[in-house]
Structures are given as structure tokens and as C-alpha cells.
Amino acid sequence: MTAGAQRATLVPDPDSGDGTVPVVAVLAGSEIYGFPLSAVREILMPPPLTEVPRSAEHFLGVIAVRGEIITLVDLPTLLKLEVLDRQPLGRVILVDVGDELIGVAVDRVVQVSQLQPDQIEYASAMSADLSEYVIGVARIPSESSSAVDQMVILIDPGALLGGLT
Amino acid sequence: MSDPRDNVQQEFLAEAQELVEALSRDLLLLDEAHQRAERPDSSLINEIFRSVHTLKGIAGMFGYKHVGTIAHALEDLLDDLRLGRTDIGGPLLDVLFDSVERFQRLLALDDPQAPEEAAGVDAYVVAVRSIGAQPPAEEGDPLNQYAIGSAVLSVLTEYEEHRLRACIREGMQLYRLRATFDLTAIDDSIEALRDVVHDDAEIITYLPSLEGGNDESIELVVLLASRVPETELKAHFEGQYGTVEAIEEQKHPPTVPPTLTSIPPGSQSLLPEPEDETAQASLRSLANSVRVDIRKLDDLMNVVGELSLVRSAVGRAVAGLDGDPKYRQSLRELDRLGRGFERQLFELRTRILDVRMVPLGQVFSKFARIVRQAAREHDKQVRLVITGANTEMDKLIVEELADPLMHLVRNAIDHGIESVETRMRLAKPAEGTLALNAYHKGRNVVIEVEDDGGGMNAQKLREKAVSRGLLTAEDSQDLTRQGMLDLVFLPGLSTNAEVTDLSGRGVGMDVVKTNILRMGGVVSIASEHGIGTKITVTLPITLAIIRALIIKVGARLFALPISAVREAIPFAPRDVHTIQGRKVITMRGETLPICDLAPLFGLRAADQQASRFVIVCEMGNQELGFVVDQLVGQEDVIIKSLGPTLSSVCGFAGAADLGNQKLALVLDAPALFSEYFDGGEALPSVEAHA
The missing domain is CATH 1.20.120.160 (HPT domain)
Structure with missing residues (x-):
């Protein structure tokens, strides 16, 4: 486990020089969530899963990654998203939450986005009542020019995944 | 890092x-x-x-x-x-x-x-x-009464001089031993001589003699003080080491008293100072041992684990070739090599585990001080008797044991052993005895903390549990004496009302039990009122690798540490009876409670008609049969923890890699036992996992 995981989550890419923040955008249900790249250790194809009886519903089970046992959390279930027509596990991202690596199951990884500071709207500045693990939202211009911008919900992994039971 | x-x-x-x-x-x-x-x-x-x-x-x-x-x-x-x-x-x-x-x-x-x-x-x-420095009463200097010779006296260090005086005062006889030593091995020889004389005599100093010796050897004069009669000392040393000669007490002191306190600068090099010895000793120990961070051993162990996985993968690949007559010769050779490889792997793993082993004496010796201190504080007399301090266990377990054991030891002195007056009144020896015993039993280590104090009052424990609302009065009527004693492990039984500076520091027996369960061990208690209390802790020798029985419940694999398993028998549904809602079977005329793991884990059991098994497990003095769907086999597995997030899920000690990234959850037998026996009438029903 990597010491000194970033709990303060929006760290600009030190190489960029212009304050851009790299974010891993993932699809869960019909929403796109962004995890700061600084907290994401790895993106995996889902390894064989071992379910853990008697654990809460959002825990899918445990997986073995290079000899380490990693708890796998289902992002849509954890976020209580309504998911119609659930696909089999898409991707697993390994997220560092400080004292543990947690596997987060998502439907698909959309892209790694470089967010400009002016693209980010912080939750504290919004009037909407959002969960404490939401840092804010960012708008990414859609690839096809005709469609509307994509909305990425930026997640604080420590607040979302730290101390889960 | x-x-x-x-x-x-x-x-x-x-x-x-x-x-x-x-x-x-x-x-x-x-x-x-x-x-x-x-x-x-x-x-x-x-x-x-x-x-x-x-x-x-x-x-x-x-x-x-x-x-x-x-x-x-x-x-x-x-x-x-x-x-x-x-x-x-x-x-x-x-x-x-x-x-x-x-x-x-x-x-x-x-x-x-x-x-x-x-x-x-x-x-x-x-x-x-x-x-410091309250000098004992000074008497006439006894040194002067011996013909030691001023040449010798003048080169004694202050310490050697003091020892010499002390020995004379204690009535020891002085001897001069002349022995020839090989120059190349002189340090070792003198060390060996020290070991030999240690019981019989004390070496005050040694100096090179002016006679004797040649290029390869040197003759030393060793000044000895001893209580042993001259003849015996001679028999011991002469021939083997050299000649022994008694230094007679003189009636008339020498006319020129030697200067005792100053050491001529030139002569100092001939005499090893105690300081030098320290330096030598520590240099030697550095050369023979290294300190290793235990995490490095864990890393090594992981590599061994990975190697075993590679080995089984190779085995499977080889098995794929089976049946082709072309390869028959090579297959036989591969098979032989594979087995050799496995043996070496096993050896490697055993050796690594061995490095992790430390004697329990490491933690026991800490208690000696605590016992002394606690006994003094409470004005009790306590003798600590330790047996089996050489019993070895995994370093991690020994570390983890320190706190629970300390609590038990303090409890024994605080609540167990009576004051001197009470003991005298009861015609017990004034000095209480606290025994710490450790020994191996199969794949486990047993540690006993035993005192000869007042013992526990079972009825009182029951009353207290009822008055604290931990137990209803009706339930308490059904308790056996042992059951009442076990109440001591309930959280909240020992509370602030009886906090003492010794054992009431916010941890109770429940914490002791929890900690020991966490390590895969069990605690049991035996106590006779007025005679004493014995707490027995049983723990696996090592945590890292265990032999496990791989079982199937529903469609899932689980591993059950073999140390807990006594036997596995076929399960016959018609033999099942219920006693107060609990399922039991009769085995060899005895009643065995059973627990079906499939409903416990919210899994659908395999076909009810299929042959299922009861795995009879034993923890301390309790037995419980787990009903499983299939026995898959035995395997050595490395238990890895589930991580902080899932650690609150009860019943699993971790997960073990079975190869191919396939994991089996390792059942936490002690936790399942305590859930079954202490958790009320029925195990909590569990919703099937989606």
C-alpha cells in the first residue's frame, strides 16, 4: 500500500504546468464519475471473484492481485444507482484510500481527462445538496460536436471508500 | 521505508x-x-x-x-x-x-x-x-597479608583489586595457576578457562610470566580465588592447564606496601580491561547474527507462495501432455523433478518459518519484572515459576501475546493471590505461586497462567452477570459451573466498580479473549474456589502458513485450518435431532452440536440427497460439527488478511490463494465457535448474498 495517499484529491498534474487535473472518468449506470488519477493505482480486467458471505451488499467479494487480497466494491450499488440491464463486470480500478487499496467495479472506463481548472465547478459553490464524497462536477465537451457536454461527477475516494463496512 | x-x-x-x-x-x-x-x-x-x-x-x-x-x-x-x-x-x-x-x-x-x-x-x-558511593566500613587492607608480590599488585586495575579484596574477605583461598597458551588461540583459551573455573573459582587477573613460552606460546600466571580445597583444584587443573600453587597467608606483611591505585602506563597493555572485552563480545555477536525486519520475511514467504503456484501451473501443463506415448519417458522424468522441486519448496518454507520463531521466554522475562513490581505494590509475596521458556512460536504471535498475557498475570496477582495475612490464616504458604507454563501440543502451543490464590467464585460471577443485565435470571439457572466461570469473558462484567491500578485499566477478560481469538487461539478457564485459577491459552505455532482442509459449501470453496479439525464423518440427515432448537447428532454415544454452514453463509446447499460431511472441530474443551457439502482435500495455504474494510465480517480469518487467482476464504473456527456457543439460541439468520 502506498503511503501518503492523497486525501485532498484534486492535485494538478505537476508536469502540466498549467494546473490541469488528470481524472479517470468511469461509467457507472448512466452517470460518469471521475476519480483523481493520483489515487488510482491500476485499471484491471476483472480477475476471478470470491464472494464473501455475510458482507454488505455493495461488497462484491475479494480478488487476488499479485498476491494481495483486495476488497472489491460495486460502484453502482454503493452509490445506490438504479441500473437497468446490468452488464457483467466491466473494469476494476484499484483506488488508494490511504490505509488500503480498494477495488472499484465500474461498467467501463471512459477516458483519462485532463481537466482545466475552469472546467471544474466545486460542490461547495453549488446549491444542490450533494453527498460529502462529491467534490464537484466538470463538463467535458462531447466527442461528437452535436451532443451536449458530458457531466463528470468528481469523487473524493477517501470519503467514498475509506471506512466502508 | x-x-x-x-x-x-x-x-x-x-x-x-x-x-x-x-x-x-x-x-x-x-x-x-x-x-x-x-x-x-x-x-x-x-x-x-x-x-x-x-x-x-x-x-x-x-x-x-x-x-x-x-x-x-x-x-x-x-x-x-x-x-x-x-x-x-x-x-x-x-x-x-x-x-x-x-x-x-x-x-x-x-x-x-x-x-x-x-x-x-x-x-x-x-x-x-x-x-551511590556509600563506602562499606573500611578494614585493614587484607592484600598485604599475602605474598602476591608487588609486581603483580601494581598492575591490578581498581576493579581487579576490589575483587581480590572481596574474595579474601569472603575467606577464599588464593592460588597461582601457571599455564601455557598457544599464542594464536589465546583469547579462546582464556575464555574456555573462564568457563571452566567459573563454578569453582574466580579469575582475578592474568599476566604473562617472565619465564616459559616460546614463539608460538606464552606462559600466563593466572591469579585465582577459590573456595575449593587445594587438592581438588589441583586435580581439576593440573596436567590439563598447568600447575596450581597456593599463595600462603603471611604472618608479617611486606615491608614495602605496594602502590595500589596507580597503574603504571606501560604495563596496561598486558592486561585486558573490561572495556576491551565488551568491544570484543559485541563484535563477535554482530558477526554471527543479523537483525531482519519481519516484513522482509513476509516478502520472502510471498515469493515462496508464488513459487508453489508456478509449480502447480507447471504440474497442470504437464498433466495436459499425459496420454501421449511419445512423451511417456519425459513425463516420468518431469514428474520426478516436480516432486523434488516440491520437497525443496517445502524445505525452504520450513526454514523461513523457522527464522520467524522466537522463544516465548522473550515475553515471559518481561513478566518477571511486572510480577515483582505488582507484588510489591500490593504487599503480596509472589514467586514466579516459569517452565517451557524455550518453547518457540512465531515472532508475531509472541508480540501479540504480550498484552493479553500481561493482563492475565496482573489479574492473578491482583484478584487471585491473597495477601500474606489471609494466606497464613488459610494455612497456605505465605508466598503465593504464579506459574507460567508453555509447551507444544500437536500443532499448537499451550500457555498456562496458573496461580494458587483464592480462585473464582462461580456463584458470585453469575449474580454479577445477572445484576449487570448481561444474563436473565432464568437463563442463569441453566448454567453449569463451567458456564458460570466462562461468564468472566463477557464484555462489561468487570467494570469500573473494581478498577485497581493493576488490572482495571479499561481492558477486561473479554478483550483478552477477543485478542486471542483474533490470533486463531482459544482461552479456557479452570478455577477452584480457595485453591487457585488456571487460564489456558492455546494458539497455533505460526500464523503465516497453515495446513487446511479445503471444503465446499454450496458451490464455493472454503479452507478450514486443520489444527481445529478432529475428524470428518459422513453426514446422515436422519441422525439429526434437535435439542432446544439446536441441531445435534450422536457420535459414538455422545451428543455433538452441529452447524450447517450453507444456511449460515446464506448459500444454497448442494443437492440434499448428495453425501454431505460433518467436520468435527475442537477448540479448548468444546466440540462442534460443521456440515459441509464436499471435502476437496488438504493443502498448505498462506492466510492473507482480508484488509481493514472487510475485517468486521465475522467468521473469516482471511483468504488463501489456491492458485490460478482462485481464492478460498479461510474459516475462523474460534470466531464461529464463540458465535455458536455464546451467540444465543440460534445463529443470526443471514440474507442470501446477491
Whole structure:
């Protein structure tokens, strides 16, 4: 486990020089969530899963990654998203939450986005009542020019995944 | 982790810890000798002096100022003691024992220079100084009455001189031993001689004689003091080492008294100073052993685990070739090589595990001090008897055991052993006995904490549990005596009402039990009112690798540590009866409670018609049968923890890699036992996992 995981989550890419923040955008249900790249250790194809009886519903089970046992959390279930027509596990991202690596199951990884500071709207500045693990939202211009911008919900992994039971 | 400064710091702390532990052990020996009113062994005092001296040295190097200051003050005190300038006694021992605690506390500080500690350290140093240098009554110098010769006397160090006087005062006879030593092996030979004489005599000093010896050898004159009669000493040494000659007491003292306190500069090199010995001893120990961070051993173990996985993958690949006559010869060879490889792997793993083993004495010796201190505080007399201190266990377990065991030990002194007056009234020996026993039993280590105190009052425990609302009065009627005793493990039974400075520090027996369960062990209790209490802790020898029975429940694989398994028998549904809603079967005429794992884990059991099994497990004095769907086989597995997030899920000790990234959850037998037996009538029903 990597010491000194970033709990303060929006760290600009030190190489960029212009304050851009790299974010891993993932699809869960019909929403796109962004995890700061600084907290994401790895993106995996889902390894064989071992379910853990008697654990809460959002825990899918445990997986073995290079000899380490990693708890796998289902992002849509954890976020209580309504998911119609659930696909089999898409991707697993390994997220560092400080004292543990947690596997987060998502439907698909959309892209790694470089967010400009002016693209980010912080939750504290919004009037909407959002969960404490939401840092804010960012708008990414859609690839096809005709469609509307994509909305990425930026997640604080420590607040979302730290101390889960 | 890779910060070199950090590593050096760890090295220092590890070495300092070891020194303090050695100091603590030696002080206890010193205390024991003092209690028996025996003359303290001079080599023991030297040992203590060396520990403190070394500690002072390294503390200075690493900026542990307070540790250094205390060590320095103690060094002076110990110097006074070994030079006979002060006498051993209660206050001196108290100050010395106090130092152990102080060292440990100071070493645990984040800031080794912490200014707020300065006042306490200074006060302690003043206390140390006030004890030192109270010279014993001076008598006529006995040295003058012996024909030792001024040439010898003039080169004695102050310490050697003191020992010489002390020996004479104690009525020991002085001897001169002449022996020839091989120059190349002189250090070893003298060391060997020291070992030989240790029981019979004390070596005061040795000097090269002017006669004898040649290019390869040297003749030494060894000045010995001994209680053993001359003839016996001669029989022992002559021939083997050299000649022995008694130094007679003279009626008339020599006319020229030798100068005793000054050492001529030139002669010093001939005489090894105690300091030099320290340097040599520590250099030797450095050469023979290395300190290793236990995490490095874990890493090694992981590599071994990966190797086994590779090995089974190769095995499977080879099996795929089976049936092709073309390969028959090569397959046989591969099979043979594979088995050889497996043997070596097993050997490698055993050796790594062996490195992790440390004797339980490491933790027991800490208790000796606690017992002494606790007994003094409570004005009780307690004798600590330790057996099986050499019993080895995994380092991690030994570390983890320290706190639970300490609690048990304190409990025994605080609540168990009675005051001297009470014991006298009951016609018990005034001195209570606290026994710490350790021994191997199969794949487990058993540790017993046994006292001959007042024992536990089972009825009182029951009343208390009822009055605290932990148990209904009706339920309490059904309890057996053992059941009442077991109530002591309930959280909330020992509460603030009886907090003492010894055992009531916010941890109760429930915490002890939880900690031991967490390590995969069990605690059981036996107590006779008025006779004593025995707490038995049973633990696996090692945590890292276990032999496990792989079982199937529903469609899932689980591993059950074999140390808990007694036997597996076919399950016949028609043999099942219920007693108060609990399922039991009869096995060899005895009733065995059973627990079906499929509903417990919310899994659908395999076809009810299929042959299922009951795995009979044993923990302490309880038995329970787990009903499973299939026995898959036995395997050595490495248990890995589930991580903090899932640690609150009850019933699993971790997960084990079965190869191919396939995991099996490892059942936590102790936790399942306590859930079954302490968890009320029925196990909580579990919703099937989606």
C-alpha cells in the first residue's frame, strides 16, 4: 500500500504546468464519475471473484492481485444507482484510500481527462445538496460536436471508500 | 521505508530494546540472589554494567539524550557497586528496576530529546546519585597479608583489586595457576578457562610470566580465588592447564606496601580491561547474527507462495501432455523433478518459518519484572515459576501475546493471590505461586497462567452477570459451573466498580479473549474456589502458513485450518435431532452440536440427497460439527488478511490463494465457535448474498 495517499484529491498534474487535473472518468449506470488519477493505482480486467458471505451488499467479494487480497466494491450499488440491464463486470480500478487499496467495479472506463481548472465547478459553490464524497462536477465537451457536454461527477475516494463496512 | 536514516533508527531501537531486556533479566537474577541473601555474582554485575555502558554509548550516537543521561548515572552507580564502594540493597535495586521502565518509555518517545521529560530524568539522576558511593566500613587492607608480590599488585586495575579484596574477605583461598597458551588461540583459551573455573573459582587477573613460552606460546600466571580445597583444584587443573600453587597467608606483611591505585602506563597493555572485552563480545555477536525486519520475511514467504503456484501451473501443463506415448519417458522424468522441486519448496518454507520463531521466554522475562513490581505494590509475596521458556512460536504471535498475557498475570496477582495475612490464616504458604507454563501440543502451543490464590467464585460471577443485565435470571439457572466461570469473558462484567491500578485499566477478560481469538487461539478457564485459577491459552505455532482442509459449501470453496479439525464423518440427515432448537447428532454415544454452514453463509446447499460431511472441530474443551457439502482435500495455504474494510465480517480469518487467482476464504473456527456457543439460541439468520 502506498503511503501518503492523497486525501485532498484534486492535485494538478505537476508536469502540466498549467494546473490541469488528470481524472479517470468511469461509467457507472448512466452517470460518469471521475476519480483523481493520483489515487488510482491500476485499471484491471476483472480477475476471478470470491464472494464473501455475510458482507454488505455493495461488497462484491475479494480478488487476488499479485498476491494481495483486495476488497472489491460495486460502484453502482454503493452509490445506490438504479441500473437497468446490468452488464457483467466491466473494469476494476484499484483506488488508494490511504490505509488500503480498494477495488472499484465500474461498467467501463471512459477516458483519462485532463481537466482545466475552469472546467471544474466545486460542490461547495453549488446549491444542490450533494453527498460529502462529491467534490464537484466538470463538463467535458462531447466527442461528437452535436451532443451536449458530458457531466463528470468528481469523487473524493477517501470519503467514498475509506471506512466502508 | 527506504529512508536510510529510518533504518538506522530502527536498528538503534532494536538494539536498545535488546539491551534493556537483557538488563531487566539480569536485574531479576540480581534481585533473586539478593532475596536469598546470597553474594551477588560478580560476573552478573559486570554484565549489567556492560549493558548500561553500551546503551549509553549508542544512545549518545543517536541523540537519545535522556537515555544517555540516565545510563551515565547508572553506570557510575554500577561502577561503585562492582568496585565495592556501595552495597547492594532494596533502594539500589528499586532504582535499577525503575530504570528499565524509564528506558522503555524514553525509547518509545517520538522526540528522543523531548524537553518535558528533562525534569523527570534529572530527578531520577539525583535519586541515583544519592544511593551511590556509600563506602562499606573500611578494614585493614587484607592484600598485604599475602605474598602476591608487588609486581603483580601494581598492575591490578581498581576493579581487579576490589575483587581480590572481596574474595579474601569472603575467606577464599588464593592460588597461582601457571599455564601455557598457544599464542594464536589465546583469547579462546582464556575464555574456555573462564568457563571452566567459573563454578569453582574466580579469575582475578592474568599476566604473562617472565619465564616459559616460546614463539608460538606464552606462559600466563593466572591469579585465582577459590573456595575449593587445594587438592581438588589441583586435580581439576593440573596436567590439563598447568600447575596450581597456593599463595600462603603471611604472618608479617611486606615491608614495602605496594602502590595500589596507580597503574603504571606501560604495563596496561598486558592486561585486558573490561572495556576491551565488551568491544570484543559485541563484535563477535554482530558477526554471527543479523537483525531482519519481519516484513522482509513476509516478502520472502510471498515469493515462496508464488513459487508453489508456478509449480502447480507447471504440474497442470504437464498433466495436459499425459496420454501421449511419445512423451511417456519425459513425463516420468518431469514428474520426478516436480516432486523434488516440491520437497525443496517445502524445505525452504520450513526454514523461513523457522527464522520467524522466537522463544516465548522473550515475553515471559518481561513478566518477571511486572510480577515483582505488582507484588510489591500490593504487599503480596509472589514467586514466579516459569517452565517451557524455550518453547518457540512465531515472532508475531509472541508480540501479540504480550498484552493479553500481561493482563492475565496482573489479574492473578491482583484478584487471585491473597495477601500474606489471609494466606497464613488459610494455612497456605505465605508466598503465593504464579506459574507460567508453555509447551507444544500437536500443532499448537499451550500457555498456562496458573496461580494458587483464592480462585473464582462461580456463584458470585453469575449474580454479577445477572445484576449487570448481561444474563436473565432464568437463563442463569441453566448454567453449569463451567458456564458460570466462562461468564468472566463477557464484555462489561468487570467494570469500573473494581478498577485497581493493576488490572482495571479499561481492558477486561473479554478483550483478552477477543485478542486471542483474533490470533486463531482459544482461552479456557479452570478455577477452584480457595485453591487457585488456571487460564489456558492455546494458539497455533505460526500464523503465516497453515495446513487446511479445503471444503465446499454450496458451490464455493472454503479452507478450514486443520489444527481445529478432529475428524470428518459422513453426514446422515436422519441422525439429526434437535435439542432446544439446536441441531445435534450422536457420535459414538455422545451428543455433538452441529452447524450447517450453507444456511449460515446464506448459500444454497448442494443437492440434499448428495453425501454431505460433518467436520468435527475442537477448540479448548468444546466440540462442534460443521456440515459441509464436499471435502476437496488438504493443502498448505498462506492466510492473507482480508484488509481493514472487510475485517468486521465475522467468521473469516482471511483468504488463501489456491492458485490460478482462485481464492478460498479461510474459516475462523474460534470466531464461529464463540458465535455458536455464546451467540444465543440460534445463529443470526443471514440474507442470501446477491
